[in-house]
Amino acid sequence: MFRSVAIKAIFSIAAFASSVSALEFRITASGLDKDRHSYELELMELALSKADGDHTLTLVDPGNSNQTRLLAQLAAGSEEFDVIFSGVSKERYESLTIVPIPLQRGLLGHRILISNEDSLPALQTVETFEDLKKIRIGSGTGWPDTEILESAGLNVSAAAYENLFTMTDKGRVQGYARGVAEPFAEVTKRSESHPNLRVDSSLMIVYPFDTFFFTGPEDQERADIILQGLERAYEDGSFMAHFNSHPNIQSVFEQAQIDNRLRFDIPNPLLPEEISNLPDHLWHGR
Incomplete structure (x- = not known):
């Protein structure tokens, strides 16, 4: 309705x-x-x-x-x-x-992980893409991101947006993949209902999106x-x-510390040619 x-x-x-x-x-x-x-x-x-x-x-x-x-x-x-x-x-x-x-x-194609206190050590020991493939990553049902992550061979669990916070809090997924502009406000908003949620500071998955x-x-x-x-x-x-x-964007640069993360670049097989060929000035960092 x-x-x-x-x-x-x-x-x-x-x-x-x-x-x-x-x-x-x-x-x-x-x-x-x-x-x-x-x-x-x-x-x-x-x-x-x-x-x-x-x-x-x-x-x-x-x-x-x-x-x-x-x-x-x-x-x-x-x-x-x-x-x-x-x-x-x-x-x-x-x-x-x-x-x-x-x-x-393009910041939405820079994905970092919401995790919890118990799962953070596993994320912080990731050094190679093979290590990353062992991490259970949550992503939304029906989201293009989910298909992109799966196509790269990552271990992805799909669920509804709000349910994934609970799954992460309880350790059923070790990291909930979010755009760099999103997780800090999301974790703060749920500090009482999900007090164990944390934003991982070590990893970033990047694809054109x-x-x-x-x-x-x-x-x-x-x-x-x-x-x-x-x-x-x-x-x-x-x-x-x-x-x-905008505060959501400022937090990317103030909190996400993009340049200090271990970066894994993966392809985006879902990107239409017109979007792939958009001028560089429309994308951050190009």
Whole structure:
């Protein structure tokens, strides 16, 4: 059961309103949370504020629907929502309309592990990829990341997003693979319910990957509006200002200490050619 949040952020660019229709952008994601997903939601607000026209943004509560179901509904022409943000895969690229701007500049393809006190020593003794393959890694059901990790020969257990914190806390997986912008806030938020969770400081798995906005397969209009807004945000510096100032991103550089980790690069067989060929300036570190 979907529920629309009754707060509509309205963005007006009067100079262009006469030539562009005003559209409602109803956005959702698996486990949609205004705090957890503030970076992506604020980026959508920024895009709409930069694009031509007067548009509204509505957050749609996905209820218990997982990512796989939400994507299938959007591909089938959902009447409940118009936009979803999700990791990219060839299947999603072919069945939906992608806005070809990586939202976290590729940071989502830098994966570090949430672990617990008992499992940390096993992670800290990893020296080779063969060592890494012995670690039980948790990743979300239906996530492209899960297939990418499995295709590299890693030992992956798939489960629902929230369940994986419990599995990690209880040691059923030794590491829960998360994008570098994600785990610190997630562990802090669960400090009372899962007090044994820790963020490992030794390892990082890297592959070309990120989150993108998607619209329905026939909804090129909304995709073009979002793309126009994001491109203008890059041109005037506001995209990078958002990236550099957002707490979730700042924590990557302040807490994750990317350069001090043992790095394992693996391929991404799910990446569409168009995304592989995006300009380097859209990806961090290139």
